[in-house]
Amino acid sequence: MSAHLSATYLIETPLDPRKVAEVMAGEQSCGTFTRVAGETDALRERARAVVEAVDLVGDVTQPSLPNAFLERKGIRGPWHRARVRIAFPYENVGVNLPTLAATLAGNLYDLGEVTGMRLERIALPASYRQQFDFPHYGIAGTRQSTGVREGALVGTILKPNVGMSAEETAALVGRLCAAGVDFIKDDEVCANPVHAPLAQRVPAVMAAVREHRARTGKPVMVAFNITDETDAMRRHADLVAREGGNCVMVSLNWCGFSAVQTLRRHTDLAIHAHRNGYGAMSRDPMLGIGFQAYQTLWRLAGVDHMHVHGLQGKFAQADAEVIESAHDCYMPLAVDATGHDIERDQVMPAFSSGQWAGTVPATWRAVGRDDLLFMAGGGILAHPDGPAAGVQSLRDAWGAVRAGRSLEDASRDAPALAAALRYFGH
Incomplete structure (x- = not known):
């Protein structure tokens, strides 16, 4: 055979x-x-x-x-x-x-x-895997492009999901950059709406990102949702690249393998892979596709980040499934040792859905590393002391778990974390 x-x-x-x-x-x-x-x-x-x-x-x-x-x-x-x-x-x-x-x-x-x-x-045999696309950024490239050498990357999702104009979106991005985030993404339902088309939104947002970098030296990665028909996605990606961006987001299940492969081969931008709709394929235990198989197929298309949901979050997945999914992202796809470069084959898991400082300890215990995107929408934007305090509460929490401290102990000299525990903890 x-x-x-x-x-x-x-x-x-x-x-x-x-x-x-x-x-x-x-x-x-x-x-x-x-x-x-x-x-x-x-x-x-x-x-x-x-x-x-x-x-x-x-x-x-x-x-x-x-x-x-x-x-x-x-x-x-x-x-x-x-x-x-x-x-x-x-x-x-x-x-x-x-x-x-x-x-x-x-x-x-x-x-x-x-x-x-x-x-x-x-x-997959290594020889077969190597004939497909690899991530262009993956974990190492994402760290390099955001300037985050160690620790989890703190990210957020633009809220409100839809309704803001291009100028309002850019103003919010400017505030989030000033708050100290490493990563910002569009929501999956906001791609190219009439009230904020990408042709207007990308230049406005990237102007805010470039201004922040010129002022502070801090790069921020923005994942623009370019989900669309294939040729349109290529045009959108070219616009992001011209404006100095380095990441685009795609709703995998609605674009399909061919479109994502075409996009991967067209652009060097990082592809942030959003799995919305995956629950329809996975929630019944006797039907559909498990995440290991799902992410294997999409990684062959060369994506750089994969959504895994979040621990103790707002969605239906059990924590055990989220944990296994994150570890799947770190595993090389090939099944034998032929000198394959494992680092090149890793994708960065993106944790989201109901995440805030209080879910950091469970994430650290489960994953055992911080090569991940830890994204909080409300956990940052709804912090009682504002987005900057929301970001700081997450950094305080990650610093605490890395040092082996409880959040309660760390919050004694971390006011942003203390406020988050009081506000979200109930």
């Missing part, structure tokens, strides 16, 4: 999981529900996916998903759950990210044999 990549799935079926795994392998390579003319033994040996492992994980008394195929056949439970690993010859796919996604997932979600299907993990 030719060199291959592998994918791990969690499946649910009332049939024999081993037989279902073989159906999956055939469906997503050279086979169909029956052997066809031209499907020779030699062709199958060369091109068919191979089931590497089937591990049973238990039975349930109710199916997770409806299935008309099984109902028509009168097939009922119990429903068996199993973890299945399948190896795919990567020559079937080539260096083709959309087709890779279609091969590893695609019609598997519609198979009549299953009442649950979740793509959990993807493992």
Whole structure:
């Protein structure tokens, strides 16, 4: 068999999981529900996916998903759950990210044999991974461009989400720069609105950023949301570059692999990858795609930052999922040691959603490092003493955890942190 990549799935079926795994392998390579003319033994040996492992994980008394195929056949439970690993010859796919996604997932979600299907993990040979795009900034480049050599990067999200004019947005960015943030991003719902089109907003915002840098020497990275049709995104990226910017943001799920790859190959700007909509793919434990597999595919498109949500935040994800997602961002994608440059392959996890100084200790304990974007909207902008105090409260909190101190202890000589604990802590 030719060199291959592998994918791990969690499946649910009332049939024999081993037989279902073989159906999956055939469906997503050279086979169909029956052997066809031209499907020779030699062709199958060369091109068919191979089931590497089937591990049973238990039975349930109710199916997770409806299935008309099984109902028509009168097939009922119990429903068996199993973890299945399948190896795919990567020559079937080539260096083709959309087709890779279609091969590893695609019609598997519609198979009549299953009442649950979740793509959990993807493992790639180093030689295959190296044929795709890499981050242009990643962790090291983002640190360099913001001047933050150590410690978490403190970021925020422009609020209100929509409604501000280009001039009002630039004024807010100027205040946030003065407050001491390292990173500012647009909200995912604010891309190119009529009241603040990018053609006006980018020059206005970058003028404020350049003025701040000229006055203080401090660079601030701004992720402009350029989510749009592909050609428009390239034009938007060119505008950001002309104005001296170094980062753009893209809503991954709504642009698609091809558009993000095209953008990556068009610009050297950092790509801040926003995963909004990912919950539709991931919240049901027996359907969709797990973050390890999801971020693997998007990292092949060459993104630099990946959203992972935040600990103790406002969204539905369990803290354990957020933690695992952050560690996934640090792991190299290749599965073997061939001299691959691990640092080059890392992306920076972006923590957001309900984050403030009080969520810093849990983040530090869970991640064990501060190579991350720690973004707080309300945690900065709603601080009772203003945005500068909000930023300072976050820096105080990160300083405390790095020194092994509790926030309560550190707040005795850190008034911004003390105010945050009083205001947000309830």
